[in-house]
Structures are given as structure tokens and as C-alpha cells.
Amino acid sequence: MKRLIFLRESKHNEVLERYNFLTATCLGSYGSNLAAWKNLQDFEYSQVRKSVKSNNVAKEYLIELPNSWLDRKDLSALCKNLVDRICPGLAVVSWFVRDAAVGEDHNLHLVVLFSLRSFASEYAKYTSNFYFDTAGRVSRVAKPGYTLRYAKGDYKVDAEGKKIASASKFTAKDKSYDHPGRKYHVKSLIKQFFEEQDMRDYSLRRQYHIKKIRYSGVVNKKVYYMLKDHAALVAEFYQVYLELASYSKEIKKAARVILQQVYNKQQKAKLIKERIAAVRFGLNKMYNLI
Structure with a gap:
């Protein structure tokens, strides 16, 4: 056994x-x-x-x-x-x-x-991308008129070009150890x-034998066998969770870019509607004068 x-x-x-x-x-x-x-x-x-x-x-x-x-x-x-x-x-x-x-x-x-x-890195690193425009405004998302100045993972440097020491001794907690x-x-x-x-x-x-196991609400063998492989199913979901966690940051970054593009299109549509309304108002005014 x-x-x-x-x-x-x-x-x-x-x-x-x-x-x-x-x-x-x-x-x-x-x-x-x-x-x-x-x-x-x-x-x-x-x-x-x-x-x-x-x-x-x-x-x-x-x-x-x-x-x-x-x-x-x-x-x-x-x-x-x-x-x-x-x-x-x-x-x-x-x-x-x-x-x-x-x-x-x-x-x-x-x-x-x-x-x-x-253990954290000996020197501080950028945790996100930083984009700047000509006016000095900063953004973490790529936008028209913004150029990438600091990339994610690059070391932070001071005015003399020397690497800045990391202020933290340890990284964030690995939450995968708390996963079911x-x-x-x-x-x-x-x-x-x-x-x-x-x-x-x-x-x-x-x-175990089928008769030795008691689950709340289990009344037949069909339901029992559905619950029997629960641990294996959780393990498969855990592997998927690890894969998704590795791509979560990239997905969030892509989502921010898409939302920014949608916002820009909405602003353009709003501007076009305002101009059309202004043209209509002008035409109506001219028609009333005639």
C-alpha cells in the first residue's frame, strides 16, 4: 500500500x-x-x-x-x-x-x-517606464509627443551618472506561496x-473506499467522483495562475495603452461634434437673417 x-x-x-x-x-x-x-x-x-x-x-x-x-x-x-x-x-x-x-x-x-x-538588488531600478514630453510632463504610458527616457528595469543614476543604492533590502512578498x-x-x-x-x-x-468518505451534500457516486480529483484540478489552475502572473504586468501595460487610445478617439469625436454644432448654429443664424 x-x-x-x-x-x-x-x-x-x-x-x-x-x-x-x-x-x-x-x-x-x-x-x-x-x-x-x-x-x-x-x-x-x-x-x-x-x-x-x-x-x-x-x-x-x-x-x-x-x-x-x-x-x-x-x-x-x-x-x-x-x-x-x-x-x-x-x-x-x-x-x-x-x-x-x-x-x-x-x-x-x-x-x-x-x-x-x-533579496533586493544592490542598486535601485525603475519599476515602470517613464515618458516625457517637451514641456517636462511625465507619463507611464506611451502617448503621442512623449519619448521614453527611463525604461523599466534600468538602474537609477544620480546627476553624476552613478548608480543609486537601493533603499529596500528585500523584495515584495511572493504571493504564489499563499495560493491554494x-x-x-x-x-x-x-x-x-x-x-x-x-x-x-x-x-x-x-x-479511500467510496463508503468511507463523507462529503456534505454527496448523495451518489457520480458527485463523489466529481469531487475526488479536486486537488488535481486546483493544481492545474495553479499552473495557469503562475503563467498569468508572469504576463499580468504586460497585460496591464497594453490595457493602459488601449484605454489611452480610446480616450484620445473620444476626445477627437467630441471636438468634431462641437465643430459640427457650431457650423449648424452659424447656418441657422444666417438662415434667420435671410
């Missing part, structure tokens, strides 16, 4: 307390140190205006590992490889090997504590990693 891949996620506000607890209770700690987490927490607290309790500093994954890995000398290297796949490119990531043993029975887990931010399909995506990465280690007795979803 195949085993279900166990993955539990949680969020933490007081990440320093969580880091100290995991360091004290786990077999080993790796990755970012306490100073890195303190730097991130101070940055997160500086971003909120009301209550720091409402701002999530870090997220945590609890992953079940095979108990046979407890005696492996390359356990830390295996965990690092898995963490790099789950949390690529993030600023602060720590992972811990935990054995919640009950008597003589081992229960090996991997605890991954990670931020949702990446992210958990299923992480499970698929874990399953793929296990298969590379010649461990093929894991599955993404537990196969």
Missing part, C-alpha cells in the same frame, strides 16, 4: 521564538542563522502600520521523511537538495531535522522555515524527489 506524502504548513509572526525552539528541540539546524531572521523580522515590523501581530514574517513546512534516513550520513545533503527545490531564491531559509520519537518508534521530519521575500494550489505543487516536488531516491511507494492522495 502506498503511503501518503505528509505536508503541513503554518505561518509565524514571532519567528525568532520559533527559530530558537526548533534549534533547541531538533537534531540539527541548517541554513540561515538567527541574525538573518532578526534582520528580516525588523524589516517586516517596519512595513506594518497597525499591529505587528497581523504581519506574517515566515512560513513553515513540516515534511515527513522516511525513518530509514535517520542513519544516513548524507541526510543533511538530501534535505538541502529538497529545500532548494521547494524554496528557490528566497532570502532567508532554515531547515531542521526533527525526530519526534515515541518510545522506540522513530518519527523523522524535516522542518523548513522560510521567508516570502527575496501551492501545497499540492510542493507535494509533487517531494514525490519527485523521493522517486529519484528509488522510493516509489508514495502517493499524492490517499485512496
